[in-house]
Amino acid sequence: MKRLGNNRNLTGLLFVSPWIIGFLIFTAFPLLYSLFLSFQEVKITTNGIKTNFVKFGNYQYAFTVDGTFVDRVLTYLEEMVISVPIIIVFSLIIALLLNQRIKFRGMFRTIFFLPVIIASGPVIKELIDQGITTIPSIEQYAIYQALNDNPDGFFNGILLYLIKNLIVILWYSGVQILIFLAALQKMDKQIFEAAKIDGASNWEFFWKITLPSLTPMIIVNLIYTIVTYSVFSLNPIIEHIQKNMFKVDTGYGYASALSWIYFLIIAGSLAIAVGVMTVKRKKKYT
Amino acid sequence: MQTKTQQVNKYYFKTRRMFLGMQGTDGLLYKLLIYGLLVGIGFVYLYPLLYMGVYSFKSLDDLLNPLVNWIPTQFYTGNYEQANTVLNFFSTLMETLYVTVLPALAQTAVAAVVGYGLARFDFRGKNMMFVLVLATFIIPPQVTLIPRYIFFNELNILGSLSAFLLPATFGQGLNSAIFILIFYQFFRAVPKALEEAAQLDGAGHFRIFFTIALPMAAPAIIISFLFSFVWYWNETYLAAIYFGDALTTLPLQLQKFVATYQQMFPAEMGVSGGNQLNEGIKMAGTVLSILPLLIVYFITQRWFVEGVDRSGITGE
Incomplete structure (x- = not known):
């Protein structure tokens, strides 16, 4: 019997072995190597790659000398803090709407999922260049002009960003809508009926039952949104990393340091977002 | 007197029911609100x-004419002819399919194998591996990009399909973690009975996987392949770096659209209109570069939108 158990153990490992090999070669090793590179000055010579240990030089350079990087990270964080909640709330609303008994549900789902299919970097860039990503003919309204005249204020900046990029932000929410929708459809109808009999209104039902039971999905969507938002090819930080990678005076070492800083920032934001959600959830149940 | 109030009451309730409904979810007002929101957001x-569609059919005159807004005055296809030559559409399309379909197939295949291994077997370090699989989703591609670039350069596969295919074959392609998860969830939801019966009949694990488990997993295979295909298609950052000038895709060509256009149709000094690149x-x-995806999507959209709940991404 024990032999059989061992056998199953081995077969299981055999099944997952492609991933393990790939992980070691294409992820774990590159990860360590780029960490190593980030502490080096890398020169590419005809004899191959020459490295020179510079301690935290690259990291120091990123935060003290390279103004663009710090600038772009700050904008990225600011925009993410604005966009991510909007994406989550918006996709939840759409999912709730689509979960009603409505006609043409398939058609609406097709429309709302469309951006996932076509939203590649160059397409979005083309759309932004054409100015199609704003709310149609918003320029004509007085509010927009008032905002545009003094874009320095904090809230003005946020509002302007929202107006200018609303469609792009909404376009990020395709997969999230589907995830919410799938979760909503799995919810037990009996709970709804029981709550109805106890006299709960739809409003109460949403806040007290639907939303709490969706919390795990909200966390999943948060992670998904933050990650896809961060690695999207139009992200200015990514562009900056790429530019430094092929620059002669900074090169691979500095680009590695930048990518590690970026990685840590993403991981940090994920930890904060998930942390906030779980703390909130615990509070509700105690 | 009483009958009159009853009458009024009756009408009152009738209209009320019509607008607000019995349960608060089937009234006319409520419906109106929902459809209004859906149509508005859909728009x-x-x-x-x-x-995009309208502007792509506008001739230069229509573009300059402020009165022509949504309906072009004539059905003008000159833009498409020019865009077609700039993008070199058909040969680029073939190349795009080549660099997206093959990695997508490899990725789906390996995700099925790994997902099955995770769902059906217990082995030491499985939980650890699970955490690592999820972690690979969070790691931005930029961190592993430079070492992979150096590594591929040494293997001499930069600028060839292998730069995409190799990581995909070993489960480290674009968003591989998601596909492994899809298959993991799927195989966990499928009852084991059939496989156990086959095992009693003496079939080996691999035979069971290929003859019983894999055919059952058709929904998961289709959705994984479709998503993988779309994500590889839309990937321009890695494609630009790994492929350089050797291979190109439609999105990459779109990215270089302006530059290519100016090379092909140099602007003649002093002559306005004519050769200028216009909106x-x-x-x-842009329409041409997304058209193939749109066609694929409209044929397979049932799989895209229903597959997500069917393959159980949200199982946990």
Whole structure:
């Protein structure tokens, strides 16, 4: 019997072995190597790659000398803090709407999922260049002009960003809508009926039952949104990393340091977002 | 007197029921609100596409004429002709399919194998591996990009399909973690009975996997392949770095659209109009670059939108 158990153990490992090999070669090793590179000055010579240990030089350079990087990270964080909640709330609303008994549900789902299919970097860039990503003919309204005249204020900046990029932000929410929708459809109808009999209104039902039971999905969507938002090819930080990678005076070492800083920032934001959600959830149940 | 109030009451309730409904979810007002919201948001979603479509058919005169807004005065296809030459559409399309379909197939295949291994077997370090699989989703590609670039350079596979295919074959392609998860969830939800019966009949694990488990997993295979295909298609950052100038895709060509256009049709000094790149041509190029995906999507959209709940991404 024990032999059989061992056998199953081995077969299981055999099944997952492609991933393990790939992980070691294409992820774990590159990860360590780029960490190593980030502490080096890398020169590419005809004899191959020459490295020179510079301690935290690259990291120091990123935060003290390279103004663009710090600038772009700050904008990225600011925009993410604005966009991510909007994406989550918006996709939840759409999912709730689509979960009603409505006609043409398939058609609406097709429309709302469309951006996932076509939203590649160059397409979005083309759309932004054409100015199609704003709310149609918003320029004509007085509010927009008032905002545009003094874009320095904090809230003005946020509002302007929202107006200018609303469609792009909404376009990020395709997969999230589907995830919410799938979760909503799995919810037990009996709970709804029981709550109805106890006299709960739809409003109460949403806040007290639907939303709490969706919390795990909200966390999943948060992670998904933050990650896809961060690695999207139009992200200015990514562009900056790429530019430094092929620059002669900074090169691979500095680009590695930048990518590690970026990685840590993403991981940090994920930890904060998930942390906030779980703390909130615990509070509700105690 | 009483009958009159009853009458009024009756009408009152009737209209009330009509507008607000019995349960608060089937009244006319409520319906109106929901459909209104859906149509409104749907319009905002489709607006860029409509805009693209309309502008791509506008001739230069229509573009300059402020009176022509949504309906072009004539059915003008010149933009598409020019965009077609700039993008070199058909040969680029073939190349794009080549660099997206093959990695997508490899990725789906390996995700099925690994997902099955995770769902059906217990082995030491499985939980650890699970955490690592999820972690690979969070790691931005930029961190592993440079070492992979150096590594591929030494293997001499930069600028060839292998730069995409190799990581995909070993489960480290684009968003591989998601596909492994899809298959993991799927195989966990499928009852084991059939496989156990086959095992009693003496079939080996691999035979069981290929003859019983894999055919059952058709929904998961289709959705994984479709998503993988779309994500590889839309990937321009890694493609630009790994492929350089050796291979190109439609999105990459779109990225270089302006530069290629100016090379092909150098602007003649002093001559206005004529050869200038205008919005119409650009929009035609954008439409052409997403058209294949749109067609795939409209044929397979049932799988895209239903597959997500069927393959159980949200199982946990």
